[in-house]
Amino acid sequence: MTTNAILQVLVYFVVLLALVKPLGWYMARVYEGKPCGLDRLLGFVERAMYRLCGVRPGDEMDWKRYGAAMLFFNAAGFMFLYGLLRLQSLLPLNPANLGAVAPDLAFNTAVSFVTNTNWQAYGGETTLSYLTQMLGMTVQNFVSAATGMAVLVALIRGLSRSTTTTLGNFWSDLVRSTLYILLPLALLLSVLLVSQGVVQNMNSYQTAMLIQPTAYAKSVTDANGQAVLDTQGKPKPEFVKAIEQILAVGPAASQIAIKQLGTNGGGFFNVNSAHPFENATPFSNFLEVLAIILIPAALCYTFGMMVGDARQGWVILAAMTILLLGFVSLGLWAEQNGNPLLAGATVDLRAQAGQAGGNMEGKELRFGITQSVLWSAVTTAASNGSVNSMHDSYTPLGGLVPLFLMQFGEVVFGGVGSGLYGMIVFAIIAVFVAGLMVGRTPEYLGKKIEPYEMKMAALLILIMPIVVLGFTALAISTETGRSSILNPGPHGFSEVLYAYTSQGNNNGSAFAGLNVNTPFYNLTGGIAMLISRFWLAIPILALAGALARKKLVPAGPGTLPTHTPLFVILLIGVVVMVGALTFLPALALGPIVEELMMRGQ
Amino acid sequence: MKDHIRPALTMLLLLTVLTGLVYPLAVTGLAQLVFPNQANGSLIVREGKVIGSKLIGQYFDRPEYFWSRPSATSPFPYNAAASGGSNLGPTNPVLIEAVKSRVAALRAAYPGNDSLVPVDLVTSSGSGLDPHISPEAAQYQIRRVARVRGIDEAVLRDLVVQHTEGRQLGVLGEPRVNVLLLNLALDERR
Numbered sequence: 001m002t003t004n005a006i007l008q009v010l011v012y013f014v015v016l017l018a019l020v021k022p023l024g025w026y027m028a029r030v031y032e033g034k035p036c037g038l039d040r041l042l043g044f045v046e047r048a049m050y051r052l053c054g055v056r057p058g059d060e061m062d063w064k065r066y067g068a069a070m071l072f073f074n075a076a077g078f079m080f081l082y083g084l085l086r087l088q089s090l091l092p093l094n095p096a097n098l099g100a101v102a103p104d105l106a107f108n109t110a111v112s113f114v115t116n117t118n119w120q121a122y123g124g125e126t127t128l129s130y131l132t133q134m135l136g137m138t139v140q141n142f143v144s145a146a147t148g149m150a151v152l153v154a155l156i157r158g159l160s161r162s163t164t165t166t167l168g169n170f171w172s173d174l175v176r177s178t179l180y181i182l183l184p185l186a187l188l189l190s191v192l193l194v195s196q197g198v199v200q201n202m203n204s205y206q207t208a209m210l211i212q213p214t215a216y217a218k219s220v221t222d223a224n225g226q227a228v229l230d231t232q233g234k235p236k237p238e239f240v241k242a243i244e245q246i247l248a249v250g251p252a253a254s255q256i257a258i259k260q261l262g263t264n265g266g267g268f269f270n271v272n273s274a275h276p277f278e279n280a281t282p283f284s285n286f287l288e289v290l291a292i293i294l295i296p297a298a299l300c301y302t303f304g305m306m307v308g309d310a311r312q313g314w315v316i317l318a319a320m321t322i323l324l325l326g327f328v329s330l331g332l333w334a335e336q337n338g339n340p341l342l343a344g345a346t347v348d349l350r351a352q353a354g355q356a357g358g359n360m361e362g363k364e365l366r367f368g369i370t371q372s373v374l375w376s377a378v379t380t381a382a383s384n385g386s387v388n389s390m391h392d393s394y395t396p397l398g399g400l401v402p403l404f405l406m407q408f409g410e411v412v413f414g415g416v417g418s419g420l421y422g423m424i425v426f427a428i429i430a431v432f433v434a435g436l437m438v439g440r441t442p443e444y445l446g447k448k449i450e451p452y453e454m455k456m457a458a459l460l461i462l463i464m465p466i467v468v469l470g471f472t473a474l475a476i477s478t479e480t481g482r483s484s485i486l487n488p489g490p491h492g493f494s495e496v497l498y499a500y501t502s503q504g505n506n507n508g509s510a511f512a513g514l515n516v517n518t519p520f521y522n523l524t525g526g527i528a529m530l531i532s533r534f535w536l537a538i539p540i541l542a543l544a545g546a547l548a549r550k551k552l553v554p555a556g557p558g559t560l561p562t563h564t565p566l567f568v569i570l571l572i573g574v575v576v577m578v579g580a581l582t583f584l585p586a587l588a589l590g591p592i593v594e595e596l597m598m599r600g601q
Numbered sequence: 602m603k604d605h606i607r608p609a610l611t612m613l614l615l616l617t618v619l620t621g622l623v624y625p626l627a628v629t630g631l632a633q634l635v636f637p638n639q640a641n642g643s644l645i646v647r648e649g650k651v652i653g654s655k656l657i658g659q660y661f662d663r664p665e666y667f668w669s670r671p672s673a674t675s676p677f678p679y680n681a682a683a684s685g686g687s688n689l690g691p692t693n694p695v696l697i698e699a700v701k702s703r704v705a706a707l708r709a710a711y712p713g714n715d716s717l718v719p720v721d722l723v724t725s726s727g728s729g730l731d732p733h734i735s736p737e738a739a740q741y742q743i744r745r746v747a748r749v750r751g752i753d754e755a756v757l758r759d760l761v762v763q764h765t766e767g768r769q770l771g772v773l774g775e776p777r778v779n780v781l782l783l784n785l786a787l788d789e790r791r
Contacts, residue, residue, distance in 0.1 A: 004768070004772070008772060011772055011773075049612070049615050052615060053611040053612050053615070054607055054608060054611070055608050068605055069605050069608070069609070072605040072606060072608075073608075073609045073612060073613065076609045076610055080613060125682060125683065126683055134621050134622065135617055138620060138625060139620050139621040141620075142620040143613075143616055171608055175616075178616060178619070179619075183620065183624060186624070187627070187628065191632065194628075194632040194636045195635075195636050195639060196639070197639045197643050197656050198639070199640060199641065199642050200629050200632040200633075201629060201640055202629060203641065205682060206642060206644065206654075207651065208644070208645075208651045208652055208653045209650055209651070210659055210660075211652060211659060211661075211781070211784060211788070212663055212666060212784075214677050214678060216676060216678070242677045245657070245680070245681050246680075246681060246682035247642055247644075247653075247657060247681045247682075248681060248682050248683075248684075249642050251625045251629055253628060253632060253640075254625040254628035254629070257628075258620075269684050269728075271686060271727055271729070274684075274686070274727035274728040275728045276654075276656040276657055276658075276731070276732060277642065277654075277657070280639075281769055281774070282768065282769040282774025283773055283774075285773070286773050338720065341697050342697065342700055346717055347717065347718050347720050347723055348717035348718060348719050348737070352737065353736075353776075354719075354736040354740060354776065355719050355720070355721060355735035355736065355737035355738065355775075356735065356775045357719075357720055358720070359691065359720075359724075360721045360724040361687065361691070361696065361725060362686045362688065362724075362727045363724075363726065364727050364728060364731050364733075365721055365726065365731055365733040365734060366731075366775060367775070368774060370775075371773070371774060372727075387727070388727065389727045390686035390687075390688055390727045392690060393686065393687065393688060393689055393691065393696075394691070396691065396692075486688055486689075486690075487689065487690035487692075487693045488693065491691075491692060491693065494690075511688070512686065512688045513689070513690070594692055597692060598692050
C-alpha cells in the first residue's frame, strides 16, 4: 500500500464517521415523528399526500398489515415499471428513439429496481429513454430505499416497544423517509456532482467532430442485417472511418445521486460510475463513494437512539467498519501488486510519482488503484452494486473481496435499512451462540430470544445461500448457462457465482463479462432477487412483531452485555463464520484456484 | 387487505410525480442555471463547432499525437454512445496477447525506446472513454512526438507539465494528463 492510499482511505473513514452522529440523530427525529426542521417547509406536502391516499399516519399497524402494505406498494411499483419499459417507444422524452425493452429483460429490470438490487442486464444509454430513467429508475431508487428503511424502523420499534402488537404505520414511514431524508440529500448531492462535470440535461445526444478520424473494421451486412461471409466462411470485413463521436448525455446527476444514497446502484450509462459523465473527477468519486454508506452507517446511530442506548448502535457500526477495513486492505494489496502475467510483456507495474501502476485493466486513470478498490469494497459491503471499475478484470484476490463481502449477506453496512436489519439478526444469533456457551437464556436489548425468534433468524441466514448456490449450480450444469461465460477456466465460474451472489443479495454489481441479457439469466436472476428481498423482509417483520409482544426483562448478572468490545468481536466472528462456512467451497473453485494458477504460471 | 389497494396506487402516483418529475426537473433547472457548462457535458468548441468533451477521451494512434489508453468500446474505440470495458479476466490469454501487441505497436512507432511501458498505456479503461493517461505514459511518448513533429523535447516536456493535473485537493485520485487537451494544444501551437 502506498502512503497516499493509506491517506485516502483514512480521509474517507474520518469524514464518514464524522457524519454518522448528526445524520443518525436527524433520522431518529424523523422516525419518532418529532420536529426535524424540514417538516416546517415540507409538512404541507406530507399531509396532502396522506389526505389524497386516505391514510391516517397515526393508524398503527401490526406486522401483518405493515407487511401487506409494503407488498401491495411494491407490487404496484413493479407493474408500473414493467409497463413503462415495454411501452417506452410510444412515450415522449425519447430523443435517441430507443425501442421497447424485451419482455424477459423488462421483467428482470423491473424486479431489479423494485427490490433495491439494480442489477444491470441492460445498457443504459442504448436501452432506456429519458422518461424511463426518470419515471421508472429514479422513482424506484427512492421508494425501494425508503421501503428498506421502513422495514428497519419497524424492526427497531419491535425491539424498543414492549407488550404491544403494533410496529408503526408503513405509509408514514415511507413518506417521511422519502421526503425528509432521501430527497434533500439527493438534491444536495446532485448539484455537487454537476459542479464536477456530471451531466444533467434533456438534450439529444451531442455530435462532436473527431480530431483524428478513427479507422476500424466492421463486418459487411446484407439487406436483412445478416453478416456476409467470405470464402473461408468468416464475416467479411469492411474498413470504415469514424469522423464523429456521439456523446450520450441526459439527466444523469439526479439519478446518480439517489442511486448512490439509496444503495441502488443502477447506472445511467452502461459502465455505471466508470463513465466520465457519471463520475467526472476524483472529488465526484469521493462524494459518490461516501454517499454509498452514509445512510447505512448513520442508521446505526439512529438505531442506538431509538432503543435508548447509543452504545448499541456504535457496537454494530464498529463491527461493520472493522470488517470493511480488513477487506479494503486485502483488495488494495492485491490490485497494487498487479497482474504478474503482464510483467513478462515488459510492462511497468510499479507505483511511482508519475503513475499509479498495479492492475489498471478496467480501471479509470483518474481514480487509480486506491479509489477503484475502495469503491469495489464499499459498493459490495453495502448492497449498492454501482461500479467505477470493472470487477471482472480484477486480480483473483482483488475480485474475491467484493464477492465475499456480498456473501456475508449484505450486513456489513448493507442496503439502506436492509443491511442493518440483517446485522441485527446476526446480533441475535451472536447472543444465542453466547447463551449456548454459558447455558443461559439469551436476551437482546431486554428481549428474551426464544425458539420462534431463532427460527426466523435461521430462515434469514439459510434462504440466501440456497438461492445463490442453487442457481449457480443450475447455470454451471446447463449448456444455456455456460454459453454466456466470457473468460475461460475458473474465472468463468467466478463470473456465474458472482452474478447469483449479487442478485441473491440484492446488490447488483457484476463481473460484467458474463452475458446476462438472455432469457435464462434474466428469469433466474429475477427470481433470485425477488426471493432474497421479500422472503427476508417478511420474516423480519414477523420477528419484529414477536419481539414487540414480549415484556422487557431487566438485565441480570447472567445477561451478556451487547455494548462492549467483546461483543464487537463476537459479532464479527459470527458473521465471518457463517459466511465462510457457507461459501468457502465455492470460492475455492473460483478466485482461489485462479490465484494459485496465476502464481504458478 | 383491500384497504391497501387505494393507498398503494395513489402513493405510487404521488411519489412518481415527486421523485420522478419534480425532483429531476428541479435538478436540471438548478444545474442549467448554476453550472450550465458542466451540466451540458463540458464541451470543447472551436470555431463554432463542437469537437469533443474535455471529460470524454478520443482515440489517437498517429505517431504525431500522444496516444490515448486502449478502449474496448464497440464497434470502434472511444465510442461515446456505447460505453464499455473489456471485462477480460487477469489470466485470460486474450488479455495477455492484447497487451503484448500494444507494447509491440508502441515500440514499432518509435524503435529504440526500450524502456518499460507504463501499464495504463497498454490496458483498456473501465469506461472505454478514459480521457487521461498517467504523467509517466506521457513522458514515455515525448521523444516520439518530438521527432515526428520536429519540436524540441524540452518544449514538449513543458507542455506536458502544463497539462498535468495533480491529485484533487492534494489527496484524492491520481496525477493525470488529459490526452485530448494536450493534443489540441499541440495542433494549436502552429
